[in-house]
Amino acid sequence: MQVLSFFIRRLLQGVLIIFLVSxxxxxxxxxxxxxxxxxxxxxxxxxxxxxxxAKNMGLRDPIVVQFARYMGGVVKGDLGQxxxxxxxxxxxxxxxxNDSTRGERAHVTxxxxxxxxxxxxxxxxxxxxxxxxxxVLGVAGGLHPGGWQDRLAFYIGSICVSLPNxxxxxxxxxxxxxxxxxxxxxxxxxxxxxxxxxxxxAVEMIPFMVxxxxxxxxxxxxxxxIAVAQVRGLSRYRIVYHHALRNAAIxxxxxxxxxxxxxxxxxxxxxxxxxYPGLGQLTINAVLQxxxxxxxxxxxLTSGIFVLINIVVDLAATMIxxxxxx
Amino acid sequence: MTLALAxxxxxxxxxxxxxxxxxxxxxxxxxxxxxxxxxxxxxLLATVFYPMLSNLDPERMNVRARLLAPAFAGAKWxxxxxxxxxxxxxxxxxxxxxxxxxxxxxxxxSVALMLAVGCxxxxxxxxxxxxxxxxxxxxxxxxxxxxxxxxxxxxLGVSRPxxxxxxxxxxxxxxxIYARVTRSVTMxxxxxxxxxxxxxxxxxxxxIMVRLLAPIVLPPVLFIxxxxxxxxxxxxxxxxxxxxxxxPPTPTFGNIIADGRKYLINAWWIxxxxxxxxxxxxxSINLVGAALERARNAVYGGAS
Numbered sequence: 001m002q003v004l005s006f007f008i009r010r011l012l013q014g015v016l017i018i019f020l021v022s023x024x025x026x027x028x029x030x031x032x033x034x035x036x037x038x039x040x041x042x043x044x045x046x047x048x049x050x051x052x053x054a055k056n057m058g059l060r061d062p063i064v065v066q067f068a069r070y071m072g073g074v075v076k077g078d079l080g081q082x083x084x085x086x087x088x089x090x091x092x093x094x095x096x097x098n099d100s101t102r103g104e105r106a107h108v109t110x111x112x113x114x115x116x117x118x119x120x121x122x123x124x125x126x127x128x129x130x131x132x133x134x135x136v137l138g139v140a141g142g143l144h145p146g147g148w149q150d151r152l153a154f155y156i157g158s159i160c161v162s163l164p165n166x167x168x169x170x171x172x173x174x175x176x177x178x179x180x181x182x183x184x185x186x187x188x189x190x191x192x193x194x195x196x197x198x199x200x201x202a203v204e205m206i207p208f209m210v211x212x213x214x215x216x217x218x219x220x221x222x223x224x225x226i227a228v229a230q231v232r233g234l235s236r237y238r239i240v241y242h243h244a245l246r247n248a249a250i251x252x253x254x255x256x257x258x259x260x261x262x263x264x265x266x267x268x269x270x271x272x273x274x275x276y277p278g279l280g281q282l283t284i285n286a287v288l289q290x291x292x293x294x295x296x297x298x299x300x301l302t303s304g305i306f307v308l309i310n311i312v313v314d315l316a317a318t319m320i321x322x323x324x325x326x
Numbered sequence: 327m328t329l330a331l332a333x334x335x336x337x338x339x340x341x342x343x344x345x346x347x348x349x350x351x352x353x354x355x356x357x358x359x360x361x362x363x364x365x366x367x368x369x370l371l372a373t374v375f376y377p378m379l380s381n382l383d384p385e386r387m388n389v390r391a392r393l394l395a396p397a398f399a400g401a402k403w404x405x406x407x408x409x410x411x412x413x414x415x416x417x418x419x420x421x422x423x424x425x426x427x428x429x430x431x432x433x434x435x436s437v438a439l440m441l442a443v444g445c446x447x448x449x450x451x452x453x454x455x456x457x458x459x460x461x462x463x464x465x466x467x468x469x470x471x472x473x474x475x476x477x478x479x480x481x482l483g484v485s486r487p488x489x490x491x492x493x494x495x496x497x498x499x500x501x502x503i504y505a506r507v508t509r510s511v512t513m514x515x516x517x518x519x520x521x522x523x524x525x526x527x528x529x530x531x532x533x534i535m536v537r538l539l540a541p542i543v544l545p546p547v548l549f550i551x552x553x554x555x556x557x558x559x560x561x562x563x564x565x566x567x568x569x570x571x572x573x574p575p576t577p578t579f580g581n582i583i584a585d586g587r588k589y590l591i592n593a594w595w596i597x598x599x600x601x602x603x604x605x606x607x608x609x610s611i612n613l614v615g616a617a618l619e620r621a622r623n624a625v626y627g628g629a630s
């Protein structure tokens with residue numbers, strides 16, 4: 001019962017956040033100069049025509065009216081249609097200025113759904129890689145505070161934070177695909193294309209995970225229940241993996257919630273460098289082409305995921321540690 | 327620059343004047359901080375003096391010295407260009423050092439801005455509570471859930487980005503974290519007796535916030551902010567890389583790397599060298615920042 005009320009309260013707060021995000025993005029896009037119609041119709045189109053298309057699309061109405069109309073669609077599950085991308089997936093941005101047939105434009109929902117799986121695959125592999133590495137480094141560091149393992153974890157963390165993701169991507173492409181030809185780098189054809197981008201993303205996450213893990217493992221090993229476990233004669237393996245790690249997982253989960261938007265920013269850049277056809281690349285292009293509906297759709301989706309992850313993280317934390325309150 | 331910032335801002339602020347100094351002294355004992363400061367100082371000296379001492383111009387082209395390799399690294403190189411030249415014969419070392427200037431400038435300026443905005447919002451939210459708090463906190467939640475980079479490209483992608491524009495975007499996209507931290511500290515401090523006393527004796531809210539709360543709330547935050555300078559420098563270079571940073575021909579890490587990517591196979595040094603400089607400066611800033619953070623935690627007894 002308590003869980004349910006917690007869940008409902010958090011969901012309501014989440015809806016509020018998503019609403020705020022949509023409104024912020026919506027207003028920002030329209031306040032900042034840069035007319036999407038000009039981009040769509042091309043530089044040669046006469047001013048009068050631009051005004052007419054804009055009016056037909058409702059882009060000259062007051063922002064609040066436009067927002068209300070848009071949210072009306074969103075509530076019904078309709079995120080609108082892209083300004084520039086045709087439904088048949090042909091070349092992007094090829095609209096002529098006399099082409100005002102808006103009906104053939106791709107639906108935002110289908111654009112997002114077609115790219116999302118690749119990005120989830122990338123994020124999944126990256127998180128797995130980062131977790132595997134940080135578990136080794138973080139647990140070793142946490143078990144020997146002040147020892148060489150702790151220092152190693154600290155220095156590796158410090159170096160990883162200092163590697164700009166786009167530069168690391170280029171260096172890895174140079175070494176692993178150009179010089180050694182081990183891994184493919186550009187585009188996407190099969191799973192192998194996910195590995196390099198995932199490594200770059202993982203390097204971006206490792207420092208935070210390692211730091212959280214070393215800190216929490218070191219703190220937990222000081223707790224009385226660990227000493228009791230030792231007295232009970234449990235093996236060191238069992239103490240570390242069943243008792244210490246289980247508790248250290250909570251700060252790690254919280255970190256995932258907090259770092260979500262950093263991760264997303266990383267995905268954007270990494271997909272851009274590797275020309276990886278996922279949500280990140282879709283976003284960058286949408287922003288550069290001022291494709292308002294697509295940007296708004298992606299913003300709603302990502303803030304939705306953000307909200308959900310944070311709810312799940314809190315729920316999981318209470319399941320791991322029943323002492324925590326909702 | 328970071329050092330000067332941390333010291334000058336931290337020392338006069340704390341109410342027991344020794345607090346900032348105690349953290350600083352604690353930090354000075356660590357090897358990491360010393361290594362970081364030494365590297366940072368070397369880089370600063372290089373970026374200040376090398377461009378003056380060398381008689382090269384970072385923007386001048388020299389077709390005869392095109393695509394020279396770094397020293398000892400290829401068939402064609404000269405001591406005049408120790409790190410080689412790019413596709414139109416500009417000196418890489420010089421361009422990297424100029425790039426470092428912009429990177430540090432934008433990093434420090436944007437962190438200063440986000441500190442200012444975040445702390446004002448945080449203290450106001452924490453002090454007034456209730457509806458003000460509610461509004462500001464939901465705003466920070468909303469902004470935290472939008473990736474900074476989306477905000478940055480949607481604003482900067484519109485017109486030719488300028489340095490103040492970039493600083494503004496970076497600064498405004500990073501404030502929510504500071505708002506959260508200062509708010510939580512303010513919430514606990516405002517119930518203390520000296521605040522009550524000031525309220526009863528008729529001090530205005532503004533005066534209480536500026537004179538009483540800010541000096542307590544700010545120092546711990548300042549020590550964290552060193553790490554953010556590094557983050558902002560990375561961010562600036564990412565923007566430069568996708569073409570939304572300071573515009574060429576002014577060299578920045580991002581735009582040199584973006585240029586160099588086109589020549590990656592024939593001239594690997596153009597894209598990799600700026601990254602080495604960027605990495606070095608980021609690592610040193612991060613070492614300093616991490617040492618300061620550890621010292622802060624040690625002095626404050628681990629509580630934030």
